[in-house]
Amino acid sequence: MGTKCPFCRLRYIRAGAYEKHLESCHPDFYKNLFKLETDLLRSRSSSVNSSEEPALLENAADHTFGFNESDYESDLPGSEPEHASDGEDNPVTSSRSSNTAQVQAYDNAGRSLRDVPSNQRYERGLLAEPWRPFLTLDDFKLANWFVTSKVPRSRIDEYFAIGLSKSASPCFKSAYKLDQYITALDPYQHFLEWQEGTYTHDGHSSTFFYRDMVQCVEYLLSQPAYRDDMVYAPVREHNETGERLYSEMHTADWWWETQVNVFASSGGKRTRF
């Protein structure tokens, strides 16, 4: 199989040749890639050495989880300021709506096991280079305009062919390349791959497309865009007069009951005829 270059149609079997190609033909991307790799390497070595802070924290988190006693808020010693702020972000502890007087949270849910080491770095990197893999804001603007205003591919090619973009000189010069760049935009793209299935019945074959449901769930969970709106544990809300409030999904009974239930199943095997 080999590795396919994300920017052109070439395939490489050996890593060296691929790297060389990248270096010569796509120098900007190569630089970024290189940086990312060294970043990763550094992080790996640091966790092995356990001399730096993130690794320490990881161990601490593992340790407390082993005892299975503490809940999420008190899980981590407040040594790091960022964790303190995480506790505040957690909507379980701080209720948003003004009319709820009392919130009773289910303690034993949504506990974190450890930190994701790459997460912080990814976010920081994104703020430093917000439009990667596009090189400049203008490139992204152009791509965004092409996509959101639904310009057909032939028209995009035409746009470059008749030289309308002379002044800007973007990093992509065809619809095909634009696609490559856009695919590289989403770092969690691998969660959203499409699979194709066919089902044949009576010589009548039908095609269907599907994504891995679990990966879709992972994708949604890992999006920084929803971070402030996430809920990991059920609560019971009461208003000033002590009446139970039912509003969001996690304030109602089902979540709580399912969480408490050790093992619930509708049972029965899938029967095939």
Add this chain to the structure above:
Amino acid sequence: MPEGATLVPVICMSDQTHLTNFSGDKKAWPVYLTIGNVRSKTRNSPSKMAILLVALLPVPPKFTSKKAKKRSAQRTANDEILNAVFSFIFESLEAIAKHGKEMCCSDGKVRQCFPVLAAWIADHAENETLHGLKRMSCAVCEVPVERLGWDTKEVHPARDYQKYAEIEERYVNTGGEHNVASLLAVGVKMGRNIFTGLLRVEIPLLFKPDILHNIYLGLFKHLMQWIEDFLKKHGRQELFDEVWKSLPPYPGFFVPKKAYREVTQWQGKEMRNLGRCILGVFASSLRSPTPAQQSPFVDAIRCVRALVDFSLMAQYRSHTEDTLGYMEQYLHDFHRYKEVFQEFRTSKKTRQEADVHDEQLRLNLERKLKEAGKIPAAKRRRLLDENRLERTGKREEIHRNQSHFNFIKLHLLVHYCSHVRKFGNIPMYSTDVGELAHKVQIKEGYRHSNKNDASRQILHYYSRVHAVSMRLLTLRALQARKPEGASGLDNADRCFLDEISQTRSAIQLTETEATRPRRLLRGRDKNINSFKQLSENLGIPVEQIFNELMRYGRRSLQNPDRLIANKERLDTMPVEQFNQLQIPVLGFQETDVYDIHRARTTGERSFRNGGSRNDWVWVALGAANEYGALRGKLPGRLRGLFKVRDTGTNGKVYRLAIVQLLQTAGGNRISGAHGLVKVFARQQTSTDEFWIVDITTVTGLAHLIPEGDGKWLVNSRIDLRTFNDVY
């Protein structure tokens, strides 16, 4: 669940949809997925991209054969394909259902996550297909068809899909027709349920109430048919159309331009509109009944009121046991009074049957007359009369016995309250979210494909849009909450983000602007400088304005900055006139979302080529315990908006409104069956016809439905806020 585990409720939506409007007969059957961990407002907003397309199912071919046997074979094949496809799709969920999976969450933590299918949002027909049920059967309980329209007090056994699966298994192993029969008796088809056997999934709970299809496109549609027939029977159609066409504007309400009967297409938007005004219009068109009409009118109004109130209550974002109790009460009321519409529930078949009986009786009489030969005219007349009575009696009897309210959409309302207790508010599960997703994720992609083998192109098209929008959303989120040790975005980048987000979402307040937005006066009239010009423009004598201004000054005695005025000084003060007042009104059950009410007053001039427009507004005049149900507020017609500067003292500016107030009647109580407050115009000659009030006391637009002779009904069903305030 094991200790410390994180439950991830998986919410799926599916709906078959047409890709082409007039030709081609292209269909798609998408399944969407989202998770309950994201708050409902974010999850359901289309611009937040939280709804992922998870599958495009094969659309089963249309039945081609006319023969019943072949059709049933094809149906079985379709169901089998569907079942197999879903077992493919659910495979990955099943693999980790028992022990969960460690997943990275967006706050940088890893959690032991258990994705569990919690909701399947679909319209009723689709639900029946997926659950493997016969038509007219409820996915939650085993209600028999002839009990669908009965009262809520009756509890039917909940569906036990586990038991069904066991029976099926027994049948497969040992045979035995009685097994099949027992399943068919409760409306279950063999082996058709795609959810059977999923771990941790409670199948009866997957069903979600659906306001759009169930209430608006279902019950309201039926209701309108009954109302139309009812009006026809009592000769009130003209009046109804007249009231219908004279409704005042309101934010988010489309003022109907055509009479009710002239509208041909009733879709979600129109039905929503209708739900907001139907009670008032119906009540207004049934005014002053004759003694014989009194009782049916009251019952009909009560019935409509119960249904409208139920639909409004169902839209609450936050419920307590009290509100749930009200909801149950409304539903109960509806069942109590629905009898009045029963005669309009007749089906075509019943009418045909009645016609047949009628014809027979007529023929009987003719034969009898013929046999009797020559009979006296008096006797003949008596026979004819008897026959006529008999015929109408028979017809009514058939109608009464054969028409019923047993349709599935009426039954589904029973499950609303228990659903709220289990899963929270109802609007977040409405199918319109999925229908919006269709448009963006499927239909636009189809339009931009070359229509050959479109599925792949649709998927590809949307994944591009998704990637770009997701990057923008991520950046916006990061920008708002900078992670540790990161520098923010460049100025240019930030500007671009702001620009993009502004075009996408109309009014969204950021953290810093979270304080209450202020009232604004808009549309200054350039030709107005003094009170004299103002009075000419408004058609109100200067004297009266001055008197009112002085009264306004006297009313606010405790205010040190009050307007101390006499006629000479007022004459010299500079005045500016405006034609629009923007009032921010806090959204219902919200803390930071404001609706902008635009109250307009154009005086005599026309507004957008229509007639002149002087809106109804609420004016807060007294304490909350005054004016009964209106709680210290009175509706009035906005007649003028102006700003005046007191040049004499400190240059203080007063922003004032001239309002023609109405007065309440009948002890300010909610009166009659309709539960709406009646208001009257004050007499033209009285001194307090016009009031001058500060614009801060104008709290929003009011919606009044004319009842003739200077009488109006306060339409408190226009939105949830008014519904909650006026009762």
